[in-house]
Amino acid sequence: MAGNIPKSERETGVILGFLEEAEAWQLLSAQFPSKVGGKPAWLSQQNLPTLPEIECEKCQTPLVFLLQVYAPLVGYERSFHRTLYVFCCKTPACYTRNDSRCFKVYRSQLRRENEFYSFNPPPDEKPADPGDEHRILSTGVKLCYLCGCPGQKACSRCHLVTYCSKEHQVIDWKQRHKKECCDEAASVASEILNSFVFPERELVTEPEKLPVKHEELCASNSSEQVNYTSDLEEKELESMAFHETRDSKVFLKFKKCIATEPHQVLRYCREGSPLWLSSEHVPIKAEVPKCPCGAERTFEFQIMPQLLNHLKVDRKDASIDWGTLVIYTCTDSCDQGNKYSPEFIWKQDFSEDRVL
Structure with missing residues (x-):
């Protein structure tokens, strides 16, 4: 409560995101998680984005899941459940200065009464049978073994695993599947060894106090x-x-x-203002495109550079990198059924003579 905040501190209206360990079942779709890494916990179980929608605009390879933020909007029945998904490329060469073409953002939302989830909040306990939603959804949609996106290509030998693309099938064949093909038990047991995705953590939030x-x-x-x-x-x-x-x-x-909370990886403040790290490459209104529905897009949250420390992407030759990633979403949070709606992302890098 605001009354308990020391007079020397004040809430800013910004919600900060931090990383914590969580049990695997707590990060499944039915728990409506906010999380980083692993595979997407898809909200709507149908009409998922597929290739070429989720491929890098620079190198045309499939993107990998970066994070998702559960952000329902109070007073909007159509977005009682609402999740934003961010995907990124894993090719370091695509991360040129202030260039956001190696990222994609999608929004999914559902009414409280829908065909996928209970009307009531999920129980705060592990389900008796959590299922295997990273392989196949309740709607029958098969997912890529490597990244968790829709998998339309099956292994021609065992037909047990599917992939979103030839690229991911080749990576998994070299990494794991060559040794386990036609052995379903081995394939299931090695799920934890998938090193292609980013390390998975829960995103927990608290108000910013400065x-x-x-x-x-x-x-x-x-x-x-x-x-x-x-x-x-x-x-x-x-x-x-x-x-x-x-x-x-x-x-x-x-x-x-950020000095008072140096481990923050996300800042959320819908219709607020981003925390810019440079006076260069700040978008003007005309550079943030309107939603296809015709509504303006507004700032919703930004991803901080501290997240890179968790992703373990540092390499001596090259690495994926950003200063901050700023996400703009439809002001009306328009209703497009169960479709995943593309939103807009702006990448701002540090000035060349700046270090964090």
């Missing part, structure tokens, strides 16, 4: 004013100094705002 002096900084959008002279050279120098000062202030704001 010291008042930090909150004032984080709320400030002021910039230093520069008095220009008529001398062209001096104006150019001052312009460069102004840009550097402005970028430094934005970066300082970023560092100050």
Whole structure:
């Protein structure tokens, strides 16, 4: 409660996301989880995005599941259940500066009364038979053994496992399936050895509380004013100094705002404002496309660079990387039945001379 917050602290309206261990059953679809890594816990059990919808626009390989956020909207019956999914490419070369073409975002939502889940909240205990939803959904949709996306290609030898693409079939054949083909028991037992997906953790949330002096900084959008002279050279120098000062202030704001909770991996504030880490490559309104329904898109949440530490993607030669990933969604959260609706993502990287 707000009354219990020390006077030196104040809630900002932002919800922070952190990673925690969880039991596997707690991250299944019926528990409506928010999570990072592993395979998607699909909300709607039909009309899932398939290739080429979930392939990298740069290298045309299938994307891998990064995270999902359960974010129902109060007062909207059509989005009583609502989950946002983020996918990314695992090819480091695709991560060029401020380029978001190696990411995709999808939104799924359902009414409280639907054909997949109980009208009542799920019990807070392990189900007697959790099933195997990472292989086949209740609707009969088969999933890729490697990534958990719709699998339309089956192994021609055993016909027991399916894949979303030839690329993922080849990876799994080399990694595991060559030794286990035609041995169903071995295939099931080795599920935990799938090293292709990111490490799986639950996303837990809590309100952001900042010291008042930090909150004032984080709320400030002021910039230093520069008095220009008529001398062209001096104006150019001052312009460069102004840009550097402005970028430094934005970066300082970023560092100050995350200093009290350095392990945050996500910031959620629908219709709020992102926490930018640079004054460069900040989108103007026209650069955030409208939803196909015609509604504007609004900021909903952002993924922080701290998540990269958990993903274990560092390599000596190259690595996937970002400064922050900012997700914009349909203001109306439009109803497209059980379809997964594409949303918009903006990638902003650190300035070249900045480090976190």
